[in-house]
Amino acid sequence: xxLLHQKEDIIAHQYRILDTLGQGGSGTTYxxxxxxSTKQVALKALSLHRMTDWxxxxxxxxxxxxxxxxxHPGIPQYLxxxxxxxxxxxxFYIAQQLAEGKTLAGLVESGWRTSEDExxxxxIQILEILVYLxxxxxxxxxxxxxxxxxxxxxxxQVFLVDFGAVQHTYYTTFMRGSTVVGTYGYMAPExxxxxxxxxxxxxxxxxxxxxLLTHRSPADLESDGLKINFRPHVQISEEFADWLEKMLxxxxxxxxSSAQNALEVLQGKGKLTVKSNDSISLQWKKIIGVGxxxxxxxxxxxxxxxxxxxxxxxxxxxxxxxLHIAAKQGNKEIVKQQLEQGADIxxxxxxxxxxxxxxxxxxxxxxxxxxxxxGADIxxxxxxxxxxxxxxxxxxxxxxxxxxxxxGADIxxxxxxxxxxxxxVDRLDIVELLVARGADVNAKNHNGNTxxxxxxxxxxxxARNKTVK
Numbered sequence: 500x501x502l503l504h505q506k507e508d509i510i511a512h513q514y515r516i517l518d519t520l521g522q523g524g525s526g527t528t529y530x531x532x533x534x535x536s537t538k539q540v541a542l543k544a545l546s547l548h549r550m551t552d553w554x555x556x557x558x559x560x561x562x563x564x565x566x567x568x569x570x571h572p573g574i575p576q577y578l579x580x581x582x583x584x585x586x587x588x589x590x591f592y593i594a595q596q597l598a599e600g601k602t603l604a605g606l607v608e609s610g611w612r613t614s615e616d617e618x619x620x621x622x623i624q625i626l627e628i629l630v631y632l633x634x635x636x637x638x639x640x641x642x643x644x645x646x647x648x649x650x651x652x653x654x655x656q657v658f659l660v661d662f663g664a665v666q667h668t669y670y671t672t673f674m675r676g677s678t679v680v681g682t683y684g685y686m687a688p689e690x691x692x693x694x695x696x697x698x699x700x701x702x703x704x705x706x707x708x709x710x711l712l713t714h715r716s717p718a719d720l721e722s723d724g725l726k727i728n729f730r731p732h733v734q735i736s737e738e739f740a741d742w743l744e745k746m747l748x749x750x751x752x753x754x755x756s757s758a759q760n761a762l763e764v765l766q767g768k769g770k771l772t773v774k775s776n777d778s779i780s781l782q783w784k785k786i787i788g789v790g791x792x793x794x795x796x797x798x799x800x801x802x803x804x805x806x807x808x809x810x811x812x813x814x815x816x817x818x819x820x821x822l823h824i825a826a827k828q829g830n831k832e833i834v835k836q837q838l839e840q841g842a843d844i845x846x847x848x849x850x851x852x853x854x855x856x857x858x859x860x861x862x863x864x865x866x867x868x869x870x871x872x873x874g875a876d877i878x879x880x881x882x883x884x885x886x887x888x889x890x891x892x893x894x895x896x897x898x899x900x901x902x903x904x905x906x907g908a909d910i911x912x913x914x915x916x917x918x919x920x921x922x923x924v925d926r927l928d929i930v931e932l933l934v935a936r937g938a939d940v941n942a943k944n945h946n947g948n949t950x951x952x953x954x955x956x957x958x959x960x961x962a963r964n965k966t967v968k
Contacts, residue, residue: 503527503544503590509534510592511583514542521602521647522818522849526559526663530597539597540578541660547589556591562662563593565639573628573658598658603707604646607714615735617655618711622765624657625649625704629758633697640695644703645685646710683824684718688725688749698751701761705746709733717747719828725749741771818849819857826854826870829863834870844875851881852890859887859903862896867903877908884914892920897929910938917944922953930954 504527508516514531520541521528531542545559563580570576578594601609603621625644632639641648641662648661687702689695706717712733713720721728727747730740742765748754755761763769822842825833834854838844847853855875858866867887871877880886888908891899900920904910910933913919921938924930930950934940941949948956 503546503549504529510542510544510590511581514540514594516542526555528661531594541575541595541597543593543595545591547591548587558663559591559593566593566595566662568635569632569639571628571631573624573631573656575658575660595660598650598652598660600650600652600656600658602647603649603651603711606651607646607711613711615712615739618708618735619739619765620655621649621651621657621711622704622708623762625659625707626758626762626765628659629697629700629704630762633700633758638697640697641700641703642690642695643682643685644700644707645682646707647682649707684716687751689751696751697757698754701746701754701758702748705743708743709747718824745771819852820846820848822846822854823848823852823857826863826866827857827861829858829861829866831863831866831869834858834866838873844870844873845879847881851883853879853881853887855879855887856881856885856890859896859899860890860894862891862894862899864898864902867899871906877903877906878912880912880914884916886912886914886920888912888920889914889918889923892929892933893923895924895926895929897926897932900929901932904932904936910936911942913942913944916946918953919944919950921950922948924950925954925957 502519502522504510504516506516506518510516510531512534514533516529516531517539518530519527520530526543526545528541528543531540532538533540545555547556550556563577566574566577567580575598576596578596580591580593583590583592629641632641641659643661643663644659648659650658650660652658685703685706687695687699689699706727709717709720709727709729712735713729715732717727717729720732726749729743729747733740735743742761745753745755746761755764760769764771819827820842822834822837822844823846825837844855845853848857852860853875855867855870855877856879858870877888878886881890885893886908888900888903888910889912891903910921911919919938919942921930921933921940921942922944924933938950940951943949944953
């Protein structure tokens with residue numbers, strides 16, 4: 500999507516655009532400089548002309564109103580809300596204190612590894628923010644806590660940002676609408692019914708902590724009915740695992756009673772009560788219908804959850820739609836269903852990845868074959884200039900590499916760094932496959948490295964990382 504502003508643009512004679520911090524469903528956030536003070540701020544912008552749903556305007560104005568009422572060191576300070584009208588468009592802006600650091604998502608993407616102690620410290624800080632938010636009259640529920648919305652500074656302090664989905668629970672309780680807000684993998688079950696309560700934020704925080712521990716979206720982990728089966732994927736103490744499990748209970752009644760309660764238990768000041776495992780979530784029974792058995796409820800949920808998500812135009816943490824999610828998970832039947840219902844096979848997520856990119860990256864060969872047969876562009880490139888073949892090669896997915904080449908993928912294509920697929924491969928058998936199909940062993944990327952030199956540098960980096968650990 501084209502940006503609203505470019506570097507050096509002057510906004511309302513007050514701010515100069517320096518860079519882009521992020522894009523999302525509720526606007527684009529820029530790094531800006533206040534002209535009078537030269538202080539750097541975060542400036543969130545929304546275009547009336549580009550709005551696809553009037554609900555976006557309602558959420559944006561609500562965000563500004565609630566931010567103006569908040570005062571907590573873990574929430575960037577609200578600086579102002581204003582509009583700018585031009586002959587072509589009308590723009591809306593929220594200015595906030597700049598939270599310096601990296602998002603948890605960005606840290607993990609850069610290879611950041613953390614310990615249980617550090618995850619606990621992050622949890623404590625976010626819980627302290629939630630204690631504040633949920634104690635307001637009426638309570639404020641963030642509704643979209645996820646790795647992209649938590650910023651960690653170099654000193655370990657964390658900030659909760661992006662209140663674009665925020666809501667007073669008064670309105671959630673008495674004025675339920677059809678708007679479902681949240682991010683797939685981090686949303687609590689009750690959010691599928693357009694309902695959010697303080698315990699909703701606890702679930703999202705638990706899912707975020709799980710991402711830090713596994714480096715995987717909670718949606719990609721197996722589940723037992725409605726419950727995420729995370730224990731085989733984490734190396735943490737039994738005590739912390741029990742606490743995390745309670746945060747992630749599907750039923751709000753089985754989670755901690757409050758952020759304060761969750762905080763006290765985490766700090767060893769309270770007692771953890773564990774529920775029995777013989778009941779299905781009442782919340783999900785309400786979604787599907789009253790008076791059905793637990794087995795039927797789970798069966799129906801598995802059958803219809805994709806239709807539910809599709810009908811509400813759901814997006815995951817990377818901005819992917821249901822087709823993206825299904826392709827990434829290798830769910831061939833749902834991919835086929837989505838395409839039959841008119842899903843755009845060429846749609847891209849925030850990283851510019853098409854469903855074919857994600858299927859190739861995850862080595863879902865059958866799904867790759869289906870997408871190509873249905874017209875997916877084998878030569879499409881994402882924001883980094885990578886084709887599906889680049890991603891399959893980078894992940895050492897031999898079967899998918901072989902299939903893509905057989906279907907006509909360009910073995911000589913280069914990404915934004917000048918890398919061919921051969922530059923990105925580590926497995927010897929895939930190297931031999933690419934070379935046998937004509938890959939240029941002497942091709943140089945923008946750093947002047949051949950594929951062999953790139954592999955050597957990666958091997959050295961891995962050795963260094965092992966030494967550091």
